[in-house]
Amino acid sequence: MSSYSSFPEFVRALKERNDIVEVIGSYIKLERRGSSNLACCPFHHEKTPSFSVNAVDQYYHCFGCQASGDVIGFVKAYENVDFMQAVQILATRAGMEIPSFDNRDAEEAARKKKYRDRLSSLMRDTARFYLNNLYSGKADAYLEYLTDRGIKPSTMKKFGLGASLDYNGLPSYLLAHGYSAEECTDSGACARTQDGKLIDAEGGRLIIPIINHFDEVIAFGGRVMHPTDRAKYKNTRETMLFNKSKTLFNINLIKKEKRAGAVPNLIMVEGYMDAISLYQAGFPNVVASMGTSLTKDQARLCKRYTDNVLISYDGDFAGQSANLRGLDILRDEGLKVRVVPIYIRNRYVKSNKRNGSPVP
């Protein structure tokens, strides 16, 4: 039985248990000055702090970009989540349980969240399964391919690269670990053949986990290992967890960079392998749009971390025109954009060490 008579009452209690200075202080470094706590604003790029957190009235305000709100508003904006997700994050933080008020919407939301968590854990287990395959001694061809592309063992581990060895291994593994067939397909990890057989959706491919900014594995990119008429790369289909147009590959590591300090710019490339190579060459601030067409949501995601984007797509026609469309989408979100020609990028990747900026 809940001790709160209404949802607004619960929200008030939630805010009492989550002091805004402590919560924001756990995301960014706050400096105490008099009665206020100052920081460089996490919502716009700046060098002099104009972001202030008021402990007395429990709100934040940025004098630079006018962002303001309460503790829930901050979590919403910083984590890029909706109101209920922000409430959930703060409830977990304070060890509180969100009560149900016999509200069908709330129950439906709770049921959905529970199922989403279940799929998320399935995807994490799947990533582990692929990872173990890569080092099982049965995936030498995969390791050779990566080595040929210049990817070092430490980089393979950093990105959690893995291998799907066949079509049956993954479904057997997941079913044996208590997941239902429905969960296997709803997560996108498995698919069904025309005659209803459950198979690995990335069967036989080299696996690149796609991880969101909550550090959840939400999808996989898979690269074919043998010449075939199938597409070279195949992503997990769109699911409850994965919306390709709202995700950037490597954003999980960018979030960590941002926590450690300012991110002066992001380098935007098209594919996973380009991103992994650049990362290894000393550019941790690289993200991949996972396709040629950059979306508005992806541009917004960039804007949360930086004001400057260096865009470097492949030199073919599709890549070049994607470059041009991408420029407009990024500029519309108020980002400063420069294009890095592919030959310059490659020079840095080959030199394999950081040497200033990849901009000529």
Ligand SMILES: [Zn+2]
């Ligand atoms: Zn601001």
